[in-house]
Amino acid sequence: MHHISIIKQHEGHLLGKHKWSGSKLICDLQVEPLVDIDYESHDYNLHFNFGLHNHSEEAKTITVIMLQTNKPVPETIWQADTPYEGFQKSAITIETILEGYKFDITIDSHSETYLSNTMWSSITAINQRFHKLEKHNSLISLKYGQSANHQDLLAYKLFDKRDLCRPLICISSGSHPAEGDTIATAAIAEWITTTGRSHLKKFDVLIVPILNPDGFITGTNGCNTNGINFFWDFQHRNLEYCPEAYYFWELLKAYPPNIYIDFHCYSTQGKRKTFGPYLKPLLFYSGYLTRNAAQNLANSLQTIPGSKHQTMFSPSSMPHKITQEFNTITFAKYHLHQAMGKQGMSDTALLVMQRIIDAIDPSQLQNQIFHPHGPLKKPIRDKFKQKCFMYRYYLPKTIKKLFRS
Numbered sequence: 001m002h003h004i005s006i007i008k009q010h011e012g013h014l015l016g017k018h019k020w021s022g023s024k025l026i027c028d029l030q031v032e033p034l035v036d037i038d039y040e041s042h043d044y045n046l047h048f049n050f051g052l053h054n055h056s057e058e059a060k061t062i063t064v065i066m067l068q069t070n071k072p073v074p075e076t077i078w079q080a081d082t083p084y085e086g087f088q089k090s091a092i093t094i095e096t097i098l099e100g101y102k103f104d105i106t107i108d109s110h111s112e113t114y115l116s117n118t119m120w121s122s123i124t125a126i127n128q129r130f131h132k133l134e135k136h137n138s139l140i141s142l143k144y145g146q147s148a149n150h151q152d153l154l155a156y157k158l159f160d161k162r163d164l165c166r167p168l169i170c171i172s173s174g175s176h177p178a179e180g181d182t183i184a185t186a187a188i189a190e191w192i193t194t195t196g197r198s199h200l201k202k203f204d205v206l207i208v209p210i211l212n213p214d215g216f217i218t219g220t221n222g223c224n225t226n227g228i229n230f231f232w233d234f235q236h237r238n239l240e241y242c243p244e245a246y247y248f249w250e251l252l253k254a255y256p257p258n259i260y261i262d263f264h265c266y267s268t269q270g271k272r273k274t275f276g277p278y279l280k281p282l283l284f285y286s287g288y289l290t291r292n293a294a295q296n297l298a299n300s301l302q303t304i305p306g307s308k309h310q311t312m313f314s315p316s317s318m319p320h321k322i323t324q325e326f327n328t329i330t331f332a333k334y335h336l337h338q339a340m341g342k343q344g345m346s347d348t349a350l351l352v353m354q355r356i357i358d359a360i361d362p363s364q365l366q367n368q369i370f371h372p373h374g375p376l377k378k379p380i381r382d383k384f385k386q387k388c389f390m391y392r393y394y395l396p397k398t399i400k401k402l403f404r405s
C-alpha cells in the first residue's frame with residue numbers, strides 16, 4: 001500500500017515473504033529448518049514480528065493476512081510502539097480463514113507500530129534489566145563466550161567462589177527467541193537478589209537469561225543464525241556453527257550444576273498445551289540419593305496447581321547430554337504459557353524456584369556430580385541399563401522407519 005511501509009531493520013524482525021493487494025498485506029511465516037532428530041520432527045515456524053509505518057496525513061487501516069496450514073491460530077496479537085520495549089497484549093480481533101488467519105490494524109498518521117503473535121521480548125530490554133540488577137544487587141556478570149554473530153554470551157553468578165557444600169542451581173531461558181520465556185529468569189533474578197536472598201546461604205545460583213542472543217537480534221523462532229535449534233540438537237562440539245552450545249557446555253564444565261531448569265513458553269498453541277516440566281526417566285540418573293532427589297523435586301513441582309509434566313527422552317537434546325555428562329537433575333524444559341500473561345508467567349517461575357528450593361536436601365547432592373567434574377564414578381550397570389532402555393525405545397521406531405523407506 002502506497003502510504004504504509006513495512007519496517008524490517010529492527011531487532012527481532014521476523015517475517016516471511018509478503019505482498020500488498022490493495023489495503024491487504026498478505027504474509028507468509030518465516031521458514032527456518034525443521035529440527036529432524038531422534039526420530040522426531042519439531043516445527044518452530046509459528047511466529048512473526050514486524051513494524052508498520054504510516055507516512056500519510058491520516059490514520060490508515062489495513063488487513064494483515066497470515067498464510068499458514070495445520071498450525072495453531074493465535075489468540076492474541078502483541079503490540080509495541082518501539083521494538084525495544086516489551087510487546088503488550090492488544091485488543092485486535094483475529095479471524096480464522098481458510099488460508100490461515102487475518103486481522104485489521106489501524107496506524108495513526110506519521111507513526112509506527114510493531115506487531116507480533118507472540119509476547120516478544122527485546123534483547124536490549126532484557127540486557128538493560130540484568131545490567132540494572134548487576135549494578136544494584138550482587139549479581140556478577142560472566143562473559144562465557146561469543147555467539148556466531150559475535151554477541152557476548154552472558155551468565156550471572158550469585159556467588160563469588162563455588163562452595164561445593166552448597167548445591168548449584170542453574171537457570172536459563174532464551175534459547176527459542178520467540179517464546180518470551182526470559183520473563184522467568186528476570187523474575188527469579190529480581191527475587192533472589194532481594195526478598196529471596198536468604199536462600200543463597202543454602203544454594204549457589206547461576207542464571208543465563210539468553211542462550212541464543214543472535215536469534216533475538218536477527219529474529220528467529222527457535223534456531224541460532226546457522227539454522228541450528230540447539231535445544232533439540234545440542235551441538236556442543238561444533239564451535240564453528242554452534243558456538244552458543246559449545247560455550248554453554250564449557251560454562252557447565254566450569255560450574256557443573258546439581259539442578260538445571262531451562263524455561264520455555266508456549267505461545268500460539270492455546271489450550272492444546274498445559275504448562276509444566278519435562279522429566280526424564282529416573283534410570284538416567286546415577287546413585288540412589290540422586291534418583292531420590294530427582295523424584296522428590298519432580299513431586300514438588302507437580303504440586304503447582306494446573307501444571308502437567310511430560311516425560312521426555314531425546315538423546316541429542318541439551319538436557320539429555322547434560323545429565324549423561326554431569327548427572328545433573330534437569331527440568332528442561334519447564335514450559336510456561338503466554339495465556340498466563342506476564343504476571344502469571346513471572347509468578348509461576350517464582351513458584352517453580354520455590355518448589356525446587358523447598359524440596360532440595362543438600363546432603364543428598366554431595367556426591368552427585370560425575371567424575372572428572374565431581375566425585376562420582378558412573379557405575380557400569382547404570383550405563384548398561386541406559387543402553388538397554390535406548391535400544392528398547394528405538395527398536396520399534398527403527399523398524400517402522402525401515403518399512404516406510
Ligand SMILES: [Zn+2]
Pocket residue numbers: 175176179264265
Ligand atoms: Zn522453546
